[in-house]
Amino acid sequence: MFDSGIGGLSVLKALRAAMPHEDFIYIADSGHAPYGERDEAHVLARSRAIVQHLVRHNVKALVIACNTATAAAIHLLRDEHPTLALVGVEPALKPAVALSQTGRIGVMATRSTLASAKFQALLAAQSGGAKDVRFIVQPCDGLAHAIETSADSGDMARVAALCAQHTGAMGQFGMQAGQIDTLVLGCTHYPFASEHLRALVGPQVHLIDNGQAIARQTQRLLRPSLECGLNGSVGAGQVRLFTTGQPPTLQAAALRWLELAAGVGVLGADNSCSIYRET
Ligand code: DGL
Numbered sequence: 001m002f003d004s005g006i007g008g009l010s011v012l013k014a015l016r017a018a019m020p021h022e023d024f025i026y027i028a029d030s031g032h033a034p035y036g037e038r039d040e041a042h043v044l045a046r047s048r049a050i051v052q053h054l055v056r057h058n059v060k061a062l063v064i065a066c067n068t069a070t071a072a073a074i075h076l077l078r079d080e081h082p083t084l085a086l087v088g089v090e091p092a093l094k095p096a097v098a099l100s101q102t103g104r105i106g107v108m109a110t111r112s113t114l115a116s117a118k119f120q121a122l123l124a125a126q127s128g129g130a131k132d133v134r135f136i137v138q139p140c141d142g143l144a145h146a147i148e149t150s151a152d153s154g155d156m157a158r159v160a161a162l163c164a165q166h167t168g169a170m171g172q173f174g175m176q177a178g179q180i181d182t183l184v185l186g187c188t189h190y191p192f193a194s195e196h197l198r199a200l201v202g203p204q205v206h207l208i209d210n211g212q213a214i215a216r217q218t219q220r221l222l223r224p225s226l227e228c229g230l231n232g233s234v235g236a237g238q239v240r241l242f243t244t245g246q247p248p249t250l251q252a253a254a255l256r257w258l259e260l261a262a263g264v265g266v267l268g269a270d271n272s273c274s275i276y277r278e279t
Contacts, residue, residue: 001026001063002050004033004043005148005245006253007189008065011089013258014211015063016237018219023238025057026065027267030245034144035068036110036187043112047073051081053267061085061222063214065188067109071116085221091119091186092210093126093135099206100182103133106170109186111139136180140166144189151253152246156196163196173201185209192257242267 001008001015005028012026027050029035035043047069054062062084064070064077070088078086091113096105113119114137123135143166146158167173173180183205185191191209198207239262243250247264254260 001065002047002054002069003028003064003066003188004035004046004068005030005144005189006151006250006257007144007147007187007192008063009253009257010188010191010209011063011065011211011214012239014215015218016239016258018212018215019222020237022222023236023240025054025059025240026242027054028241028243028245028250030148030243030249031267032244033148034110035066035072036112036144037141038112040072040112040116043069043072044076047077048080051077051084055081055084059084061087061218063218064088065214067091067113067186067188071113071118075118087214087218087221089188089210089214090122091184092208092213093122093184095210095213096182096184096206096208097126097129097131097133099208100131100133102175102177102179102181103131104171104178104180104182105133105135106167106173106180106183107135107137107186108140108143108166108183108190109137110144111141113186114139136170138166138170140187140190143193144187147189147192148249151192151256152249154256156193159193160196163193163200167197167200173205175204180205182206182208192253240265 029046032046067089070090074088091107091109143162146162150156150159175181194207241250241262242265244267251264254262
């Protein structure tokens with residue numbers, strides 16, 4: 001699995017909980033992040049390079065643990081790797097529609113995800129139902145990057161300020177008519193800011209991320225080969241972490257949010273994604 005950085009660890013957490021005996025390789029492309037404020041060509045090129053690298057590891061499934069990369073690349077990656085079990089993430093609009101009582105749903109995501117054709121099609125599909133639903137979409141510039149830096153320093157001040165700025169721009173949250181009662185976290189980094197978001201929107205508003213849904217989908221796809229390595233052996237639940245950026249950031253994030261003490265390998269910065277070493 002991969003993400004532009006540490007955000008996909010929120011998906012890894014759900015995958016490990018659902019499939020504790022599977023082995024995981026996680027790549028944080030922090031050296032080329034944030035994706036959400038870069039053009040689609042950059043995100044596509046990075047996704048291709050990382051997928052090529054992971055495919056060489058003979059993975060039995062590949063999870064794009066990044067909404068931005070999924071929006072930019074999954075359709076092309078499916079064409080290029082037709083036999084690969086590929087799972088992507090997208091903002092959980094459908095579950096939000098099912099949950100919302102007021103019909104006012106906030107969506108926080110990167111600028112690039114929100115501008116993508118994939119997201120626009122999803123938005124159109126979910127807006128046209130029987131319920132009177134309105135989506136309030138908010139490009140959260142800077143938030144993924146702030147979460148990334150907070151992992152290392154532990155200083156959440158910038159994250160808290162950006163959460164306040166972005167939720168403030170969306171309108172009033174609450175359970176009354178006209179208020180936003182459901183907030184979709186459409187970037188895999190944002191669950192790591194959920195304490196701050198919860199404090200801002202109040203205790204009753206639904207916060208939705210799709211880590212668990214992705215875990216279920218991956219499980220469904222893998223059912224025939226679950227807990228079974230290529231040679232038929234049961235996996236040990238091993239996690240290997242790699243980054244194209246600074247190892248201490250990924251190491252600190254894994255420890256802080258997943259209680260996972262693991263070494264971090266460095267993926268070569270030569271774009272070939274072929275060189276790495278354990279630190
Ligand atoms: N975590 C990524 C996502 O889900 C994007 C963060 C970034 O902008 O790099 O969209």
